[in-house]
Amino acid sequence: MKKILMASLLAIGAVTGYGQKVKPALKLIKGNSYYLSTTAHSVVKQTINGQVNNIDMAIDGKMSFKVLNVNDSLYYMEVNYTKVGMKMQLPTGNVAFDSDNKDTTNIMARIMSGITNKPFTATLTRSGRIRSIENAENMITSMIDGFKEVPAEKKEQLKTQLTQSFGSGALKSNLEMAMSVLPETVVAKNDKWTIKNNLEGAMSAKVISVYQLVDITPQSYVIHGNATLETDNTAGYKTVSNMPMKYNMKGTMVADVVVDKATGWISSSKLKQNIDGTVEIKDNPQVPGGLTFPMSVTSETSSTDH
Template sequence: MPLRTFVVTIFALFIAGAAYPTFAEESSKIDLKLNLKAGQTFKMTITTEQKIQQNFNGQPMDVNTVQTMDMLSKVLAVDSNNVAKIKMTYGDMKMKMDSPQGHIEYDTANPDPNTAQNNLALESMKNMWSSLKGMSITMKVDQQGKTKGYEGINEMLDAITAKMTETDPNSGAMIKAMLKQFLNEDSMGDMSNGMYGSFDSGPVAVGDVWDSITSLGGKNFPIDTDVTCMLKEVKDGTATIDMMAKIDMGTDQGKLIEQNGMKMNLIMTGVLNGYSKVDVKTGWLTESEVKHSMNGTIKMDPTPQMPEGMTMPMKIEGKTKVTSEMIN
């Protein structure tokens, strides 16, 4: 699998996954927080459309994707401190991708064994998706939506790596090391905070506006976001929050990603805007739509595989839609 294709694809997937709004909920006033009960099960569907425009040594490397992912979140227990233990299981996934390596469509519910045949790059990506189906991680989440710990991340990494390297065994160590930059407790905590809400203390009323500065991606992949939210309305037990955010990945060398001798600096800025709907009773996110737009450059130092290094301008535009409902 070409290294630059893998890096760009994983980066794009992370941005899509991180496109959940993070909000401080405060309405005559409401004080939103997670009020979950053991046995509750929620189904969530995430659909992401994304266009990535890139240029490598004068050659366009555009990637267009549409991805749909189903997940189940089951509340296993809630302790005396109202910390919920939640088991999140990946369900079916659909993906369409157009890239310089070709076109791929894949549906875990109706897998086609000939999909991406004889194309190592696309075959590896297909294998990553198929390996996730049925995988679970367990997390502890407090009433403010903050994660307090995980179980199952290493097992998930091992399963993804094993499946992705079926077609290219020599790439196993590189793939696993790269995935660890994106799938670790720091980054998973940031993403799950968006999924389950991030509720700062203090109530808010309709029309109130508040700001927060949030870091996505953890220490290995820092993305600073300056978020402005407004409680738009509370109707039929649902709170609607409008949000916009500025994104800044910075330019300092302290934000370099280094793995297996490869140094990569992602210099990206952009904006997010959209809305989210939250069930007032449970604090659960029921609907969200976020559009994102980013511009910048990926810079990679020279390596034996790329003796001249790489500088690649990049533009990312997309939309992430989340719907969720309690099914038990």
């Protein structure tokens, strides 16, 4: 009888532990800095007028997030790029840009250097949602205005291009894609929750992610996610490379994320993405009559907290 009772108690304890509710959330300390180092590898395949045009791109960067203030529901943070680098294999040859490159004749290296250690502010909820990004455009403007040798028209083109990647809207959506994985409510192991994001930049898209708490360890929450991405086909054309373009793309993403229990900060993450569709270039002086061509993008992104 005692053995039966003990077995019953152990079984009840196991079930209770399995269904234990937890609330993964940011628990950051005012004055402390937290880091996100990211490495991304992408392959873009395009076929334009029957000619295959592939681009192999690697990006690595590091960002710091200093907690300036905290209230009951929000974190106010000073954010800096501390390092940015890019390597591209193009049909015309290879290029590389790095924020550590001090070559003043390389405009892209100067841009990479120009966006590092230029703080902007971010407001985050305890579940990692980005409420707002401020001062990003000022960072871009002050940097481009410092290029005295660049003609005014070229400066405006650079500002437009950089805003698509580093403006407030683009930064907000990119940071949310990287950090917005935590649930809004308590969850148990194997529970799922859905997060919807709007991706902004040269390509506008809606992302719907379904995350699942797959494991709880003494130090971490282990989260798996599956997502679908689809561009907003009702959106108008955007200026990309000085031409009006529209992306008609859809695809999937798979994410595996480890979250530190003590801070709620992402310890590590891996993301795989596959999207394809078409790109429309509207009639313009560079492409008379316009052009539509197929494009696919496969990418793998890894992030760590150091």
